[in-house]
Amino acid sequence: MVSWNNLDTLNSFKELNRLGKVSVKEALSGEAGAKRAKEYCVPMACGLTYNYAAKAVDDVILKGLAALADEAMLSDKFKELYNGAVINTGEKRLVLHQLTRGQLGDDVIADGVNKRDFYVGQQKKIAEFAKKVHDGSIANAAGEKFTTVVQIGIGGSDLGPRAIYLALENWAKATGNFKLEAKFISNVDPDDAVAVLKSIDVSRSLFVLVSKSGTTLETLTNESFVKDALKKAGVDPSKHMIAVTSETSPLAKSSDYLAAFFMDDYIGGRFSSCSAVGGAILSLAFGPDVFAQFLEGAAEEDKLAACSDPLKNPAMLDALIGVYERNVLSYDCTAVLPYSQALSRFPAHLQQADMESNGKSVNRFGEPVGYKTGPVIFGEPGTNGQHSFYQLLHQGTDIIPLQFIGFKNSQTGVDVDIQGSTSQQKLCANVAAQIVAFACGKDDENNNKKFDGNRPSSIITGDKLTPAAMGALLSHFENKIMFQGFLWNVNSFDQEGVQLGKVLAKKVLAHETEGALKVFSDMLDI
């Protein structure tokens, strides 16, 4: 049996606070720095590597982190999770998103079914459906093939699938795997739906309505928008719309949909990209084989996460270093900086996955914790960020740990040679340069041109951003978040903090307000 204890009760954590701090600047300088840059890395799946040479750790601190992993029973807790324990104690639910892409442990039986079989079954149903759409045996009333797929969903039903679609769109076009263009309607702002609907031929579009409960107000509102548009175009909505929902939702057996694919309560929205939530739109956009490659990459990375040695488990090590930065070094934010335009929305997805999971002030028993938990996560792709907020990262008064991502090769392979180097080489040169600039800084007589350095970063490198590599990346961060939740002793799988706003918004719409809420409502003409 594992025991769940607050971070600040662990002896190994107290010991970590007593260890000498590491100067990243000194550590990464000279020949010792070069040696360290080569050695401080862990292989990931699909040829990726996690390099932590520019983090404020040394062999002593790494040993301390391993002791922390051990005392916090990180491996045992993950084992409990993938073997089907009720890890989401608040909602009394299992946590099974890893099971959508592979089976790490025992059979998990819940609600009378083998859950791995259930997820694989949904994937097969989706694959069959997608193939029929691609070969035209499912088509519009005029017998024309669908050209566009539109996801209607918000939060976890939007950010992850959208980030992954954008990550693989150019790869798919370059490799002949591009089947349908995907669009996304998420915001309840009517201008969002109007703009997307104007940009497509609705008569050739298939809509994927995603809502686990079947009651998400934003999503049902946008469904109405779409149905109106379809009717105005003389199209039968029920022939253009599929549902991704839970088997018990009102959408599950409705004749309003061409088909319904199922998820369940054991996969939270922000962890649902590998379930039918991501599976339907990604299989339709790129084909089920590409989605299968993506799942395989994630499954490979999950296997590494099951290893008890943090030096062989990149997600666990990343999590431990992050907690060290947050709770020993007192850094409050983390920036995610992919040097890949394809990953333009991946930071926004991680912002959700991380901040919604670990932005908690009570432990899993509902007791307030006396230490900082999840940090603010933000980021934009490099090199764009360099010309934007990097000024603060280099010379601001706060130190912000950085997570770089970079690939040797571009997705399309098209390039130009200017001033002796390709664009891809320039991109990679920039990320290599930034790691060292942040770590080592530069002295100058003019303080305004001086860089203190000592700003820690890690980098995940890879050959190319493929579906499998994308799956491995996603798994890495999902598992990092899980391990950090274990360390902070919070329940990473509920989100009670989103409820109050919903309740008050309903009151406003029912005109049941008073005091300041009434004033703000009047101000906005509601």
Next chain:
Amino acid sequence: MVSWNNLDTLNSFKELNRLGKVSVKEALSGEAGAKRAKEYCVPMACGLTYNYAAKAVDDVILKGLAALADEAMLSDKFKELYNGAVINTGEKRLVLHQLTRGQLGDDVIADGVNKRDFYVGQQKKIAEFAKKVHDGSIANAAGEKFTTVVQIGIGGSDLGPRAIYLALENWAKATGNFKLEAKFISNVDPDDAVAVLKSIDVSRSLFVLVSKSGTTLETLTNESFVKDALKKAGVDPSKHMIAVTSETSPLAKSSDYLAAFFMDDYIGGRFSSCSAVGGAILSLAFGPDVFAQFLEGAAEEDKLAACSDPLKNPAMLDALIGVYERNVLSYDCTAVLPYSQALSRFPAHLQQADMESNGKSVNRFGEPVGYKTGPVIFGEPGTNGQHSFYQLLHQGTDIIPLQFIGFKNSQTGVDVDIQGSTSQQKLCANVAAQIVAFACGKDDENNNKKFDGNRPSSIITGDKLTPAAMGALLSHFENKIMFQGFLWNVNSFDQEGVQLGKVLAKKVLAHETEGALKVFSDMLDI
């Protein structure tokens, strides 16, 4: 003469630290809260209003902030700036972006010309050019009208113009002001240029190359990409490309461009949206009249910023409250949360404008400061953010001040009524609800469902997001950043922190590396 002093040397700042703190929860509760919600607001230009009722201030603290504004000579400093003083001391430059949209004070003569005349002259040249493009008198070789305009630029030449284009695209389509579709190529990642070029008909596209110096490596590299694509399509690049640059740059008089429009050294990239940098693409996309409305909105808001009473000067008040939160209450981040999908990239632009301006550790004399300066800025549109990172904002261990933005009406006016309310009403109900949820919280026996409240926010409300309102919004934040820079006594108009990365990247590309930098370069196959 104004005097420039560090924040922590000011008596009014020391006094602010001694004042009693305000509980936002108490202040916004009951009838007193309703009264406050009505009264704690300042009119802005174009019908906008800045409401700070949910900020941790009261009349005593507001008086203290007014004393701080006075002692820091905020108004006098702004006056020096708009009258043409060398406010950017690091680079020994005037700071004139406000002059692009109006003249608040004396004639500003620099380099032998009246700068207001210079900026207006460029606007007129752009307007004439844009009209010729729109009426077809400037067209492609086949005599066909241009349909698309593509900005090639990075950082300030990208984020601001892109955010404003997205903000007004649907408005323009709904009001018959949509002339050309705009696209943006920014990243040196070759996949960025490839994807944009694949999505357009290059033979009907006009490209705007934006680089003040004419030497920005990313931008020149992307120019080559575009030229290659044009040549492959059998098109003469010089007939499809205009330049926005400084008069002294190598691009200024080159025959490679159909026309060149000028900016100068007195407008930093992140403040250049109102100069030719934003003017060319926005005038081409929406027509010069729309761009003129945008400038007028900004000019109106600038006039308010020139008022010495912070209670009548929303930008100054916003700046003062922000510094109070950063340096008295010790909050480290600010989230920008527009309830408008059209403003989807406005937080990214503000992230640049703010973090690049005030992410500094030395004062304007190059002396290290002993207090925190610019915070981390991040944000996404609501309601999307509610289903993402709001969990941490509500229940996380850090308090993050929030900046909401909301409009009574949508841009397109198209809407559906579901469950008794329109989408626009739902959108507005949500932002009103969030202000009160964050401020007042909710008690619960279950700590996991408890909301402590006391999380401060402000909101800018308006009737509709029009070009003028967008101009006013931009001006508000630009001036807020300027006032905060004055308070922190930093130079908000240089960006030395971006230099080191550039220098090291060049070394990598020249293979002049050693130590860790060589290892990282090898790792990425450069």
